[in-house]
């Protein structure tokens with residue numbers, strides 16, 4: 001059905017536009033960008049910043065365009081001296097309580113507040129400070145909140161509630177004491193926050209940022225006694241170019257490898273290798289559960305925000321989670337065991353750095369149980385508890401890696417593409433698509449189908465599980481056994497599938513869940529801004545990367561075959577259980 005049209009006049013010119021939209025959306029469609037600090041397309045329009053004001057003929061005051069619908073016959077003016085003055089005054093009021101320490105700020109150069117000040121020509125604010133200075137929220141392993149830089153736009157609250165259904169943060173206090181806070185002001189690290197970082201991705205200022213580990217990583221890279229290896233998640237190669245100023249979704253795999261080598265890492269490896277390993281373990285786990293009447297549906301466990309979510313909100317359903325560790329953690333465990341042993345390197349000197357699109361991975365790597373390599377070596381090397389080490393030492397986001405590249409003068413446009421190191425840098429197209437929602441499912445089906453049926457997969461591109469629809473499903477015929485599978489991205493959609501499981505109504509055998517909108521390519525550590533159009537560009541590049549691989553199925557990866565022959569012996573075997581599988585804990589809801 002064709003959308004109803006209305007006639008409006010904008011800045012003196014007539015337009016026919018779709019009905020049922022705000023003035024802000026209508027203007028965007030005809031190429032007029034109205035500035036705003038709080039509006040977030042499809043998520044939040046709480047009209048708190050007062051920057052998007054426009055004139056509407058007949059209205060007694062200026063109106064906020066993000067919450068006012070364009071109506072038939074409306075005459076709108078989007079810029080005038082009066083509008084400019086009002087926007088400026090509202091911005092000055094915001095700035096009165098802002099630290100304005102741009103030079104030393106995490107978001108310097110990528111801050112909507114800073115940009116808007118430049119746009120409106122603000123040099124100073126004539127209003128006095130009204131709010132007391134507030135303490136940082138330093139409780140989370142993944143994120144730091146600075147309430148002093150918060151402009152109370154509400155975007156983080158809206159994303160946390162509407163996209164993730166977590167409701168970890170809200171406005172608390174009144175008047176000059178109002179702020180974004182957590183339950184009992186306990187801090188993000190002490191409540192049911194999943195560390196997904198979607199709040200940081202939409203924050204217009206530096207009021208929520210990832211915990212920065214770049215200095216620790218530099219220190220290890222420059223320590224000649226350490227053997228520092230880096231792994232890069234599939235979504236980094238479609239995000240780092242963008243963070244370095246290239247077009248959104250630029251595919252820069254080879255340049256990224258060259259730049260990491262230039263930075264000083266001893267080996268540049270690929271999480272995609274570990275993604276292939278995950279498929280072997282997870283695929284066999286699924287087949288095993290189907291054959292032995294195990295808990296179904298089995299749900300993927302690669303996304304650490306999702307793991308924390310289910311541990312907090314659906315502890316009764318933990319048995320549905322695959323016991324496989326995430327690819328990042330599988331990588332850490334094999335780097336400090338298989339790789340160290342094969343190349344005769346003391347595992348205590350191996351430092352594993354992960355480059356992830358994800359802030360929750362910073363939390364994941366510090367889960368106490370993520371020290372399998374330590375247990376592997378404990379008796380062999382006579383280690384004591386004091387020698388304990390984690391499988392993954394530090395996680396950097398795409399944004400942090402870009403900072404390191406910029407600091408060391410890496411110029412992507414002049415770098416020649418290089419290859420990953422062997423053996424943990426060898427991967428397949430199946431590993432590449434882990435970066436997009438539906439990718440783990442597609443990769444798992446490519447392997448599970450061939451393992452169960454012994455026949456080649458008729459069609460390698462499983463388009464039914466691709467795309468950005470919140471929940472997608474497909475049916476699969478495994479030699480007469482028909483199974484239904486589903487894919488969900490965002491925790492709100494995951495919640496829907498979990499509620500179905502808990503009501504005993506889930507028709508699925510296998511479910512993939514990714515915490516972030518679009519999957520890891522839209523992770524909380526990716527470049528800012530991340531919009532749906534940008535997510536699409538990154539997804540296109542991920543599927544392009546899949547096609548560039550000559551091997552596109554995890555079980556055909558020669559390095560995966562080698563690790564089973566030389567070390568692990570078989571999927572779900574003793575060593576796999578020791579190093580590649582894990583358990584989950586029940587956490588409270590608070």
Ligand code: SF4
Pocket residue numbers: 098099100101102103105106107108109111112113114149205206207
């Ligand atoms: S948040 Fe933005 S405006 Fe505020 S100090 Fe940082 S860069 Fe400057």
Ligand code: SF4
Pocket residue numbers: 143156159160164166167168169188192193194195196197198199200
């Ligand atoms: S990290 Fe995720 S769950 Fe935690 S407050 Fe931010 S959006 Fe909510």
Ligand code: SF4
Pocket residue numbers: 149150151152153154155156157180199202203204205207208
């Ligand atoms: S923390 Fe950031 S996103 Fe949240 S209300 Fe403050 S400025 Fe807005």
